[in-house]
Amino acid sequence: MIEFIQTTKVYGRSDRAALDHLNLKVGDGCVYGFLGPNGAGKTTAIRLLTGALRATEGQVLVNGIDVGKEPVRAKKLIGFVPDSQEMYDKLTGWEYLNFMADLYGVSREDRIRRGKKYLEKFEMAEAAGSRISSYSRGMKQKIASIGALIHNPPVWVLDEPMVGLDPRAAFLLKEEMTNRAKEGATVFFSTHVLEVAEKLCDRVGIINKGKLLTEGTPEELQQKTGDASLEEVFLEMTGTDTAAEA
Ligand SMILES: Nc1ncnc2c1ncn2[C@@H]1O[C@H](COP(=O)(O)OP(=O)(O)OP(=O)(O)O)[C@@H](O)[C@H]1O
Numbered sequence: 001m002i003e004f005i006q007t008t009k010v011y012g013r014s015d016r017a018a019l020d021h022l023n024l025k026v027g028d029g030c031v032y033g034f035l036g037p038n039g040a041g042k043t044t045a046i047r048l049l050t051g052a053l054r055a056t057e058g059q060v061l062v063n064g065i066d067v068g069k070e071p072v073r074a075k076k077l078i079g080f081v082p083d084s085q086e087m088y089d090k091l092t093g094w095e096y097l098n099f100m101a102d103l104y105g106v107s108r109e110d111r112i113r114r115g116k117k118y119l120e121k122f123e124m125a126e127a128a129g130s131r132i133s134s135y136s137r138g139m140k141q142k143i144a145s146i147g148a149l150i151h152n153p154p155v156w157v158l159d160e161p162m163v164g165l166d167p168r169a170a171f172l173l174k175e176e177m178t179n180r181a182k183e184g185a186t187v188f189f190s191t192h193v194l195e196v197a198e199k200l201c202d203r204v205g206i207i208n209k210g211k212l213l214t215e216g217t218p219e220e221l222q223q224k225t226g227d228a229s230l231e232e233v234f235l236e237m238t239g240t241d242t243a244a245e246a
């Protein structure tokens with residue numbers, strides 16, 4: 001479970017909050033899509049959630065644990081796939097997975113079992129012995145996703161996870177996001193791909209200029225606005241009303 005309570009972030013001396021009093025609760029077993037235009041505050045919210053940033057005001061709770069007050073306990077509950085894969089290039093895939101497993105105190109048995117399962121699932125078993133520096137962008141994204149699952153976290157957080165993935169890899173990732181949620185995990189991700197959000201998410205939130213504009217199931221949002229698709233809802237809500245012209 002994830003809970004943002006009045007969560008606010010003001011960077012440096014900026015006179016505008018990048019995230020402005022966000023209130024949002026995401027339950028167990030939910031795939032949640034966080035939508036918004038460039039600069040809306042999605043990555044900021046995710047960095048507050050993963051403990052990479054401190055909130056200026058308000059809190060973020062992960063399974064009831066305050067990320068700001070008990071960052072180590074909270075971070076153990078999270079698997080995080082960031083939006084850029086600047087990772088340990090000199091390690092092989094398996095070395096990276098071992099590194100992540102050590103970080104989270106995963107037993108030898110569990111890391112081998114989970115590592116093998118996900119390497120096969122994401123069609124990375126053959127590449128796992130090669131250095132990450134030789135991987136394509138999509139392969140880096142995949143190994144980062146596997147690394148984030150190696151400790152079987154109850155909360156899986158992904159920032160723009162579909163970027164750089166080919167259709168098959170994107171399909172496999174979406175399938176795993178659904179699987180994790182079915183097993184009771186909370187899956188929280190940001191995306192610009194509205195068709196993905198519409199099909200994949202149990203609930204979505206639309207954020208613009210740091211403020212949450214609306215949230216609910218994709219169907220609820222369409223009903224609320226009378227729009228036919230999530231794309232129309234998004235364009236209307238975020239003020240770029242080109243849908244009518246299209
Ligand atoms: N390190 C930083 N220092 C100062 N301002 C920042 C910093 N990171 C982000 N911002 C500002 O905060 C706002 C929100 O940025 P954020 O990266 O959270 O947006 P986003 O929704 O993830 O956008 P995108 O879709 O482009 O990834 C923007 O106005 C951005 O310029």
Ligand SMILES: [Mg+2]
Nearest residue numbers: 042043044083
């Ligand atoms: Mg971002």
